Amino acid sequence: MNSKLLLLADEAVAQAALDAGISGVYAYPGTPSTEITEYIQSSDKAQRENIHRNWSANEKTAMEAAMGMAFAGKRALVCMKHVGVNVAADPLMNSSISGVVGGLVFVAADDPSMHSSQNEQDSRFYGRFAMIPVLEPSSQQEAYDMTYYGFELSEKLGFPVMLRITTRLAHSRSGVVRREERAQNKLRFSDDPRQFVLLPVNARQRYKKLLAAQQDMQALSEALSFNAFSPGKDLSKGVVACGIAYNYLMENFPEGCPFPVLKVGQYPLPKTAIAHLLENCGEVVVLEEGSPLVEEMIAGLLNQGSKVTGRLSGLLPRDGELNPDIVAAAFGLKTTKLFEKPEVVMPRPPALCQGCGHRDMYDALNAAIAEYGERVKVFGDIGCYTLGYLPPFKALHACLDMGASITMAKGAADAGLEYAVAVIGDSTFTHSGMTSLLDAVYENSPITVIISDNEVAAMTGGQDSPGTGRLEAICAGLGVEPEHIRSLVPLKKNHDEMVQVIKEEMNYRGVSVIIPRRACIHALNRKKNSKQ
Amino acid sequence: MKIDIILAGVGGQGILSIAAVIGEAALSQGLFMKQSEVHGMSQRGGDVQSNLRISDRVIYSDLIPAGKADLVLALEPMEALRYLPYLSAEGWLVSNSVPYVNIPNYPEEDKLKESIARFQRKVILDVDSIAREAGSVRAANMVLLGAACPFLRLDYSGLQQAVRRIFERKGEAVVELNLNALSMGKALAEQEFKP
Numbered sequence: 001m002n003s004k005l006l007l008l009a010d011e012a013v014a015q016a017a018l019d020a021g022i023s024g025v026y027a028y029p030g031t032p033s034t035e036i037t038e039y040i041q042s043s044d045k046a047q048r049e050n051i052h053r054n055w056s057a058n059e060k061t062a063m064e065a066a067m068g069m070a071f072a073g074k075r076a077l078v079c080m081k082h083v084g085v086n087v088a089a090d091p092l093m094n095s096s097i098s099g100v101v102g103g104l105v106f107v108a109a110d111d112p113s114m115h116s117s118q119n120e121q122d123s124r125f126y127g128r129f130a131m132i133p134v135l136e137p138s139s140q141q142e143a144y145d146m147t148y149y150g151f152e153l154s155e156k157l158g159f160p161v162m163l164r165i166t167t168r169l170a171h172s173r174s175g176v177v178r179r180e181e182r183a184q185n186k187l188r189f190s191d192d193p194r195q196f197v198l199l200p201v202n203a204r205q206r207y208k209k210l211l212a213a214q215q216d217m218q219a220l221s222e223a224l225s226f227n228a229f230s231p232g233k234d235l236s237k238g239v240v241a242c243g244i245a246y247n248y249l250m251e252n253f254p255e256g257c258p259f260p261v262l263k264v265g266q267y268p269l270p271k272t273a274i275a276h277l278l279e280n281c282g283e284v285v286v287l288e289e290g291s292p293l294v295e296e297m298i299a300g301l302l303n304q305g306s307k308v309t310g311r312l313s314g315l316l317p318r319d320g321e322l323n324p325d326i327v328a329a330a331f332g333l334k335t336t337k338l339f340e341k342p343e344v345v346m347p348r349p350p351a352l353c354q355g356c357g358h359r360d361m362y363d364a365l366n367a368a369i370a371e372y373g374e375r376v377k378v379f380g381d382i383g384c385y386t387l388g389y390l391p392p393f394k395a396l397h398a399c400l401d402m403g404a405s406i407t408m409a410k411g412a413a414d415a416g417l418e419y420a421v422a423v424i425g426d427s428t429f430t431h432s433g434m435t436s437l438l439d440a441v442y443e444n445s446p447i448t449v450i451i452s453d454n455e456v457a458a459m460t461g462g463q464d465s466p467g468t469g470r471l472e473a474i475c476a477g478l479g480v481e482p483e484h485i486r487s488l489v490p491l492k493k494n495h496d497e498m499v500q501v502i503k504e505e506m507n508y509r510g511v512s513v514i515i516p517r518r519a520c521i522h523a524l525n526r527k528k529n530s531k532q
Numbered sequence: 533m534k535i536d537i538i539l540a541g542v543g544g545q546g547i548l549s550i551a552a553v554i555g556e557a558a559l560s561q562g563l564f565m566k567q568s569e570v571h572g573m574s575q576r577g578g579d580v581q582s583n584l585r586i587s588d589r590v591i592y593s594d595l596i597p598a599g600k601a602d603l604v605l606a607l608e609p610m611e612a613l614r615y616l617p618y619l620s621a622e623g624w625l626v627s628n629s630v631p632y633v634n635i636p637n638y639p640e641e642d643k644l645k646e647s648i649a650r651f652q653r654k655v656i657l658d659v660d661s662i663a664r665e666a667g668s669v670r671a672a673n674m675v676l677l678g679a680a681c682p683f684l685r686l687d688y689s690g691l692q693q694a695v696r697r698i699f700e701r702k703g704e705a706v707v708e709l710n711l712n713a714l715s716m717g718k719a720l721a722e723q724e725f726k727p
Contacts, residue, residue: 004559006555006556006559006565008569031571032571034571035571115570116571140566168568168594168595169594171568171569171570171571172566172567172568172569172583172594173555173565173566173567173568173569174564174565174566174567174591175559175564175565244594246592247592247593247594248592248593248595250592250593251592251593251597252597254592323593323595323597324593324595324596324597325597325598328597335597335598335599336598336599336600336620337598337599337617338599338617338619338620338621339616339617339619339651340616340617341613341614341616341617342613342616342647342650344610344613344639344643344644344647345610345613345614345639346610346635346637346638346639347579347635348542348577348578348579348610348611348634348635349578349635350543350576350577350578351576351577351578351634352576353576353577384576387576391636459576461571
């Protein structure tokens with residue numbers, strides 16, 4: 001038990017949840033959160049104890065299933081990337097009204113600098129919005145400890161707890177020491193039959209409970225459980241360092257920070273320690289990954305007196321992730337860069353793999369639409385195939401969010417665009433494209449939907465997709481005319497056939513779905529290797 | 533004792549296996565370590581790097597500050613140059629010499645060579661050929677790790693054990709191939725370069 005495990009922070013979260021006695025993990029894959037669920041899926045304990053670990057269709061279904069488990073008195077972990085929180089926002093916001101019986105830890109994995117995302121929204125806002133405690137680790141060990149504690153906290157308070165991590169921590173490994181394993185909860189239901197029935201009459205009562213619980217949450221933060229205050233001799237500055245930003249501060253002061261530091265790992269913010277810094281320090285520097293949430297809360301709208309500095313004041317960049325060099329500059333420390341990057345070094349952007357079926361799909365699509373010029377627009381979606389925007393394909397004109405390809409194509413067709421084409425992957429389609437397609441079927445919108453099916457969620461590493469093998473049936477069930485559901489095999493030898501089919505369906509003035517289907521080459525190789 | 537290493541390459545080349553071996557070895561010697569990696573979109577043939585930090589003291593940042601790395605270890609020469617700004621004055625560059633060309637504007641060979649030649653403290657090896665000699669080009673990453681041994685200040689036997697642990701589920705033949713690749717890389721680096 002005392003030997004260290006070498007774990008990614010994602011894996012530390014997963015190990016802590018297993019040790020804390022979860023009965024299930026619910027998630028949809030998304031960078032940088034995917035490895036949490038994968039770790040549980042490959043754990044012997046999860047198999048032995050039959051802990052739920054299959055992927056959900058999307059983040060909303062994941063959170064709702066987790067709430068079902070928490071309703072039944074058992075502990076559930078639910079994980080997603082930051083933009084997935086938008087999808088799960090409905091159950092999340094209402095979960096703090098109903099509360100929980102079994103502990104529920106909601107992991108939001110943010111991606112500042114957009115390494116693999118379309119925005120860098122800060123999930124701490126959601127925690128504050130839902131009025132639940134937010135835990136923000138600075139190390140792999142804290143990721144473990146906070147997840148473990150998160151379940152206790154959730155059961156003690158009777159509300160879900162959010163754990164917020166960011167890419168840099170999620171995908172960094174370090175030694176982690178485990179704690180004692182707890183048994184799973186037994187099936188148990190709320191003593192209050194009104195608790196989970198959020199009719200207005202009940203919800204008003206539950207909301208008062210949530211408001212009343214704010215005091216308890218505040219008291220826990222004030223007790224500095226995961227918030228630590230360290231005094232400093234130099235009072236010209238005080239520092240509020242949230243989550244992983246604390247590491248970048250200490251990296252620059254290896255012999256100890258001369259300024260008083262409040263390390264924030266648990267929200268709501270501890271008021272006493274912040275008041276102490278404001279009263280005693282010339283300036284309060286706020287270091288936080290993501291948006292200037294804490295800085296704005298402390299400074300207030302007008303920041304009168306200008307004592308509070310950070311991303312909002314311009315001391316640190318407003319966007320992108322922090323690093324030791326950015327934090328060094330904020331404290332006027334010199335960095336020691338000796339060599340420049342030589343001019344011969346070119347950017348090397350990611351690209352679709354050689355041999356990938358999406359390539360053949362884009363080649364056919366580009367050939368099919370060439371003659372229509374500006375009369376055609378192609379609406380992309382979220383996945384490997386978003387790389388079809390880049391050369392040599394340059395095939396996409398939009399990419400907004402999961403499922404938006406179909407609904408944006410419909411809206412543009414409503415606006416009068418003659419040829420509206422949507423390109424969406426199989427997993428993204430079942431995540432959020434099915435209701436979009438129903439809207440299009442309802443109005444018989446003249447759109448052409450290409451579901452580029454590689455039979456996995458490929459971008460995140462080849463996870464199972466709940467819709468595999470069911471796409472034609474789903475489309476037919478939603479009401480697409482069977483003769484306008486066209487399945488193809490995206491290979492060079494089928495190029496002419498594919499071009500022909502795409503042209504035919506573009507010229508059909510109703511909803512058509514074209515399904516080029518060929519397994520992801522990476523997923524196929526992995527399958528072969530694991531069989532050997 | 534502190535070693536800060538930047539591992540660099542192209543998605544799919546296997547830099548994470550190098551990181552895993554060094555990390556295992558460091559942890560088994562009771563040292564602190566942090567290793568940040570790149571997952572997700574960039575793995576699709578893009579440039580990838582991993583920051584690996586080993587120390588006998590607590591390590592704070594998962595990222596190595598500019599100008600502080602002791603070693604840039606690269607499976608691709610242009611990717612090696614990308615991280616020069618991270619090298620310290622005493623830092624070494626250990627890199628494969630074989631370009632991985634998957635972009636249209638990849639630099640011309642002589643310009644790339646010229647840029648590398650300008651940098652003094654370096655070990656440049658054709659690790660692909662050495663790996664082929666060892667048994668398979670797929671062990672190129674272990675040849676490179678072997679070539680980095682003189683700069684790593686870790687027990688060689690610890691590295692061998694880590695190779696064994698990491699590859700053992702793939703069978704004894706794969707373990708032997710990788711151990712062989714490791715020792716060939718080490719021998720070449722020791723023969724030609726004295727740090």
